[in-house]
Amino acid sequence: MIRKRSITVALTLLFAGASTVVLLALGFVISSSVEKHFEEQDMEVLAAKMKLTRHTLERFTMASDLNQITQPLNDALVGHHGLDLIVYEQKGASVYSTQSATFPKELVTMNAVNRPNKPFTWQAGGQSYRGIADVVQIGTGTGRKMIVATSINIMHHLAFMQSFVHTLWAFVAAAAALSGLLGWAAVRRGLLPLRTMREQAQVVTAQQLNRRLKMDAVPVELEDLAQSLNDMLARLEEAFERLSDFSSDIAHELRTPVSNLMTETQVALTRVRSAEEYRNILESNAEEFDHMARMISDMLLLAKSENSLVASNCSQITLAIEVTALFDYYDAVAEEKGLRLILEGDAMVNADKTMLRRAIGNVLSNAIRHSAPNTSLRVRISEGAGQVTMQIANTGDMIPPEYLERIFDRFFRLDTARQRSDGTGLGLAIARSIIMAHGGTVSASSAGDVTTFFIKLPLI
Amino acid sequence: MKILIVEDEPKTGDYLKQGLTEAGFVADLVRNGSDGLHSALTEDYDLVILDVMLPGIDGWAVLAGIRRSGKDVCVLFLTARDHVDDRVKGLELGADDYLVKPFAFSELLARVRTLLRRGAKVSAADFLEVSNLHLDLMRRRVTREGKRIDLTAKEFALLELLLRRQGEVLPRSLIASQVWDMNFDSDTNVIEVAMRRLRAKVDDDFEPKLIRTVRGMGYVLETPDCA
Numbered sequence: 001m002i003r004k005r006s007i008t009v010a011l012t013l014l015f016a017g018a019s020t021v022v023l024l025a026l027g028f029v030i031s032s033s034v035e036k037h038f039e040e041q042d043m044e045v046l047a048a049k050m051k052l053t054r055h056t057l058e059r060f061t062m063a064s065d066l067n068q069i070t071q072p073l074n075d076a077l078v079g080h081h082g083l084d085l086i087v088y089e090q091k092g093a094s095v096y097s098t099q100s101a102t103f104p105k106e107l108v109t110m111n112a113v114n115r116p117n118k119p120f121t122w123q124a125g126g127q128s129y130r131g132i133a134d135v136v137q138i139g140t141g142t143g144r145k146m147i148v149a150t151s152i153n154i155m156h157h158l159a160f161m162q163s164f165v166h167t168l169w170a171f172v173a174a175a176a177a178l179s180g181l182l183g184w185a186a187v188r189r190g191l192l193p194l195r196t197m198r199e200q201a202q203v204v205t206a207q208q209l210n211r212r213l214k215m216d217a218v219p220v221e222l223e224d225l226a227q228s229l230n231d232m233l234a235r236l237e238e239a240f241e242r243l244s245d246f247s248s249d250i251a252h253e254l255r256t257p258v259s260n261l262m263t264e265t266q267v268a269l270t271r272v273r274s275a276e277e278y279r280n281i282l283e284s285n286a287e288e289f290d291h292m293a294r295m296i297s298d299m300l301l302l303a304k305s306e307n308s309l310v311a312s313n314c315s316q317i318t319l320a321i322e323v324t325a326l327f328d329y330y331d332a333v334a335e336e337k338g339l340r341l342i343l344e345g346d347a348m349v350n351a352d353k354t355m356l357r358r359a360i361g362n363v364l365s366n367a368i369r370h371s372a373p374n375t376s377l378r379v380r381i382s383e384g385a386g387q388v389t390m391q392i393a394n395t396g397d398m399i400p401p402e403y404l405e406r407i408f409d410r411f412f413r414l415d416t417a418r419q420r421s422d423g424t425g426l427g428l429a430i431a432r433s434i435i436m437a438h439g440g441t442v443s444a445s446s447a448g449d450v451t452t453f454f455i456k457l458p459l460i
Numbered sequence: 461m462k463i464l465i466v467e468d469e470p471k472t473g474d475y476l477k478q479g480l481t482e483a484g485f486v487a488d489l490v491r492n493g494s495d496g497l498h499s500a501l502t503e504d505y506d507l508v509i510l511d512v513m514l515p516g517i518d519g520w521a522v523l524a525g526i527r528r529s530g531k532d533v534c535v536l537f538l539t540a541r542d543h544v545d546d547r548v549k550g551l552e553l554g555a556d557d558y559l560v561k562p563f564a565f566s567e568l569l570a571r572v573r574t575l576l577r578r579g580a581k582v583s584a585a586d587f588l589e590v591s592n593l594h595l596d597l598m599r600r601r602v603t604r605e606g607k608r609i610d611l612t613a614k615e616f617a618l619l620e621l622l623l624r625r626q627g628e629v630l631p632r633s634l635i636a637s638q639v640w641d642m643n644f645d646s647d648t649n650v651i652e653v654a655m656r657r658l659r660a661k662v663d664d665d666f667e668p669k670l671i672r673t674v675r676g677m678g679y680v681l682e683t684p685d686c687a
Contacts, residue, residue: 163603284675293562294645329640332654358644365646 008187015183020176027168031161039130043119045083046132050117052076053085054136057146070096082153087146095146095292096451098358101227108149110134121154130154175399179368192220197226228280242306249410253425257288291424298426302410305433310355314438316460317353317383319390320346326361330368338374345381347388349457351438359434360390362427363453365440370451383459387440390455399446408432431455461577464505464655465489466496467538468514476509479565480572493517494523495589497525500533506576507534509568510555512546520553527554534575538563566629566677573628588623591683593662593670595623604666614639615658622681631678 016116032089069087073096077085088094090109097103102124111120112133119308121130131151138144197213204211212233218226268281272309320343327334327341334341349356364379371377373397382389399407406412411425432442467473473489480487490496493514500508500522508526512519523535533606535678537550540561550558556578557571557587588595594603599609600616611619617639622630632651655671663669668684 283675288566288676290676293564296562297560297645325641329636329642329646330650331612331614332657333650336653336657354643357642361642361644361646365650 005441007191008184011187012180012184016176016180019179023172023175027165027172031168034164035157035161039119039156039163042130042152042154042157043132045080046119046130046150046152047117049076049080049083049085050132050134050148053087053148053150054134056228057087057138057148060139084129084131087136090145090147091460101151102129103131103149103151109147112147112149114148119275127153127155128158147300150225193217193222196228197222202228203234206240209233209240246299246303246410253295253411254292257292258309261285261288294425294428298424298430302426302430302433303357305430308437310434311352311423311437313352313354315351315353317349317351318355318387319349322353322360323364323379323381323390326357326364329361330364331340333365333375334368337368337371339368339371340376342376343381344378346383347383349388350459350460351440351457355434356438359431360455362431363455366427367392367451367453370394370396372449386459388457388459390457391452392455393450393452395449396451398449399444399451401446404444404446408442420445425442461507462486462488462503462505464496464499464503464508466491466493466500466508466514466519468492469511472511475565475575476568479569483569485572489637493519493522497522500526501529501531505533507536507572509572510535510537512537512550520549521591523550523553523555531673533581534578535602536571564631564633564677566631566674567634570625570628570630570634573625588620590623590681591670592625592666593623595620602662609661610659611661614654615661618654618658619662622679626681629674629678629680635679650681 043402053073056069056076060069073085073087077083077098084098085096085097086094086098086101086103086108088105102122103122104122107120107122108131111118112135116134119130119131119132121128123129128343129151131149133147133149134145138146190343195218200211200213212230213226215226215230217225239434264281264284268278273281301310323343327343329340364377367377377392377394380391380393382391403412408428408431410429413425414452428442435442435455435457438457440455442456443450443454445454461484463480465473465476465480465487467476467489468491470491477487477489482564488503489571490499493516496508496514497517499505499640511520512565514522517525519537523537526533526535534557535588536557536559537555538559538561539550546668547557547558556575559571565666586596588597588599592605596602597620600613601617602611602616616673618635621635621638633645635651636644659671663671670683671679671681674680
């Protein structure tokens with residue numbers, strides 16, 4: 001199971017981790033510079049002693065005098081506690097050695113020959129030492145060489161460093177814990193607006209979709225999120241309203257035909273009638289049923305296209321061919337009205353053929369129906385700005401501007417007196433939702449006696 | 461022609477049986493899937509009308525059973541849900557056609573006749589004739605009582621459809637689909653107008669009147685004495 005990430009835990013760990021790393025790095029820098037400082041201090045003392053010893057030895061000329069060397073070297077060492085000195089011939093016994101000297105001779109010889117005057121360390125008898133070694137000529141012209149080494153006990157330095165490091169570790173641990181705690185508190189406080197948002201969101205229900213998150217209380221960083229959530233709520237509210245409008249529209253639109261059928265049938269049944277009368281009633285009922293069945297299938301199509309389920313079988317469509325086929329279909333109706341159907345231009349679009357035909361057909365039949373007799377109806381197809389535009393312009397009564405948007409609503413009829421005389425009142429709504437499902441738009445404009453519908457579809 | 465109806469909804473089943481019987485078919489009705497499968501396999505039917513939502517064995521299983529048996533019978537299924545999945549499933553299982561409820565009975569009748577005709581040979585005649593109306597399919601020419609009638613291409617196609625299926629009530633949606641390839645119900649009275657114009661040319665000046673409107677259902681071409 002994957003555990004969900006907690007922002008508080010993650011940020012707390014991040015704070016603690018970051019401060020640990022920073023403090024550890026700082027501790028490392030401090031301890032290494034302290035150690036370097038100690039080493040330089042030691043080297044200063046050791047180098048001075050080496051210089052003094054070299055001078056003392058160089059002043060001697062005779063081999064026999066070597067026994068007299070003890071006194072001046074003793075003098076040179078006076079006052080230096082923890083400082084040791086050894087002088088010996090490369091292949092022989094010690095000429096001089098302080099009492100507490102612990103020099104490992106092989107290491108000293110190797111350093112004197114290979115790394116003269118460079119520090120090295122060793123341990124002996126539970127103590128640690130740092131020393132330098134060199135090869136020194138006795139007198140001038142004698143050719144005798146001695147190995148000289150000085151050392152200093154660095155035990156107290158090491159002890160200091162150890163306790164320093166211990167303290168550092170403890171400090172780092174405490175500081176990390178503290179910053180983690182502070183981080184935790186800061187994050188909890190910082191996330192407080194989120195909890196407020198949650199509480200506000202919790203009271204939103206289907207009945208209260210008009211509620212919104214309060215933007216003034218939201219910190220800058222969360223403004224986008226709160227805005228997005230509010231937008232989502234707005235969309236949900238709209239969809240929800242549309243859905244409940246849809247249900248009430250259906251109920252309302254079905255009420256009339258159902259009540260017609262009911263009354264007609266009940267009246268017919270009140271007494272015995274002739275076969276001819278029954279026949280008339282049944283035929284009238286059949287028409288009513290046909291109307292209802294069409295409305296139901298239109299409603300279903302509308303529901304599907306509003307959920308963009310109709311653009312599933314797309315192919316490249318030549319618009320001029322489709323419009324010509326539709327002109328053919330509406331030819332008889334247009335001719336009865338004395339309409340001239342004119343097509344200009346052409347373009348290709350990607351669409352579901354049956355659905356696109358239906359959408360254009362609905363707009364076209366609407367335009368034909370509202371055309372004044374003996375006028376022209378013009379369909380103009382053009383390409384430009386990444387889209388294909390189809391303009392369907394007819395001459396007839398002007399649509400008042402306030403209705404231009406509403407004519408695409410379900411069951412909207414400009415002329416209420418003509419209700420139910422033609423169709424289900426869903427034609428333009430279906431056209432719009434089909435075009436929208438194809439990523440396009442439908443709009444209308446009306447000026448003077450010319451009304452133009454614009455169908456815009458994305459260019460292939 | 462024998463038709464088996466498998467439909468559990470009592471009223472629908474009864475009116476389908478009555479309607480088909482009155483249209484001249486021999487129709488049997490069973491009300492559940494297992495009876496339907498049994499009847500379809502043991503008796504010789506030309507067509508099975510199958511409701512998809514059935515108690516017990518559902519329509520899909522009946523359809524699959526019929527196809528598995530290798531019996532050569534047309535199947536038309538009825539569904540209340542207009543989902544692409546449903547249609548695809550039905551056709552994949554080997555159904556020949558489908559209808560979405562609610563449907564017009566005239567539509568069902570037209571589909572049934574189309575399916576049953578599918579097996580028969582298409583008439584390759586060059587002429588169609590009823591009463592004193594004469595269609596020359598090769599020369600696209602119509603005469604009545606020997607007089608030439610001028611029709612547009614679509615009017616000719618419309619008349620040909622009516623003539624080929626004389627005696628059948630053709631619903632508007634079927635006419636729109638067959639003549640204009642428009643598979644939707646227009647909210648404009650396109651078919652009415654086209655039919656009116658056709659009748660003005662073919663029927664108005666002649667007797668007997670051949671084309672008749674059946675209110676709420678569609679149009680039919682028939683000689684009046686056999687009505």
